Amino acid sequence: MACGNMPPPSRKGDPSSPEHPLTRLLALGRPAVMGILNVTPDSFSDGGRFVDPIRAAQHAAQLLADGADVLDVGGESTRPYGAVPISAEEEWRRVGPVLRTVAGFGVPISIDTMKATVAAKALAAGAVIVNDVWGLQNDPDMARVVAEHDAGLIVMHNRAAADPSIDIFAEVEAFLARSLELAARAGIRRERIVIDPGIGFGKTPEQSLALIARLDRLKSFGLPILIGLSRKRFIAAVSPSEPHQRLGGSIAGNLAAVRAGAAIVRVHDVAETVQALRVAEAIERAR
Numbered sequence: 151m152a153c154g155n156m157p158p159p160s161r162k163g164d165p166s167s168p169e170h171p172l173t174r175l176l177a178l179g180r181p182a183v184m185g186i187l188n189v190t191p192d193s194f195s196d197g198g199r200f201v202d203p204i205r206a207a208q209h210a211a212q213l214l215a216d217g218a219d220v221l222d223v224g225g226e227s228t229r230p231y232g233a234v235p236i237s238a239e240e241e242w243r244r245v246g247p248v249l250r251t252v253a254g255f256g257v258p259i260s261i262d263t264m265k266a267t268v269a270a271k272a273l274a275a276g277a278v279i280v281n282d283v284w285g286l287q288n289d290p291d292m293a294r295v296v297a298e299h300d301a302g303l304i305v306m307h308n309r310a311a312a313d314p315s316i317d318i319f320a321e322v323e324a325f326l327a328r329s330l331e332l333a334a335r336a337g338i339r340r341e342r343i344v345i346d347p348g349i350g351f352g353k354t355p356e357q358s359l360a361l362i363a364r365l366d367r368l369k370s371f372g373l374p375i376l377i378g379l380s381r382k383r384f385i386a387a388v389s390p391s392e393p394h395q396r397l398g399g400s401i402a403g404n405l406a407a408v409r410a411g412a413a414i415v416r417v418h419d420v421a422e423t424v425q426a427l428r429v430a431e432a433i434e435r436a437r
Contacts, residue, residue: 172258173341175219175258176344181414181427182219184221185214187213187221207252210223210252211255216421217420220279221252221255221257223260224261226265241263242271250275254276259277260304269295274299279304280304284306285307285328286305287325293333297336302342303344304346305333307325308348309352313352318353319360322348323368329345345373346376346377347377348378349379350382355384359388365410374413377412379400381397382396405426
């Protein structure tokens with residue numbers, strides 16, 4: 151598939167190599183920026199914009215030109231409210247053509263899926279990281295697939311519905327501990343794993359804010375932390391706005407998360423986030 155303004159293909163890293171692409175990503179010496187590429191008709195913020203494989207690949211190229219270090223490709227909306235489940239076949243129909251193109255762009259590719267069959271196909275097509283929004287706890291075959299491919303893994307906390315009465319930190323910590331136990335049983339290398347508190351997933355806005363504010367509590371796991379708060383609903387709870395109007399809130403949240411220890415930020419607005427991170431780093435150096 152030919153697209154204008156796309157970077158030339160280059161040889162992707164061997165996921166079985168001691169220097170896994172995730173290892174290189176985490177060794178940048180700064181927070182890594184993950185660009186979101188949703189090839190879905192119904193995602194909460196950009197649904198329908200990139201369902202065409204050519205437009206999706208062009209957008210991927212722009213994300214890289216804007217400074218993304220890794221791309222996260224998803225074919226099924228996982229928004230907490232109103233998402234329509236789809237079959238593995240439909241999900242692969244959406245992401246397959248895009249993955250086959252962007253896997254040659256020379257950056258790590260993450261597949262955002264909770265289905266083991268989709269993850270397996272994506273890893274065979276060039277993805278090197280699986281981003282599972284149910285942290286290995288939805289599809290019993292997911293851990294095996296990740297282990298067999300020696301893939302990187304992002305385990306995210308999730309729950310079916312928000313409960314304002316719970317201790318959200320205890321909930322997240324217990325869930326992630328269970329995910330890590332499943333990973334260890336399957337033989338997934340611990341150095342291949344990143345944890346994600348799941349901002350907005352089964353959480354009230356107040357709980358999401360608390361997790362960002364005290365993200366450093368999750369450092370007790372001894373693992374890199376990814377934060378995915380871009381354009382999410384908790385921002386509107388503080389400052390009423392539609393998803394496309396939440397850039398300022400997204401940047402504020404990501405800067406706070408990085409200060410609290412986030413190693414990767416997953417964002418829609420790559421250029422603006424990269425600029426914000428660079429300026430914040432320059433200010434810190436000037437201290």
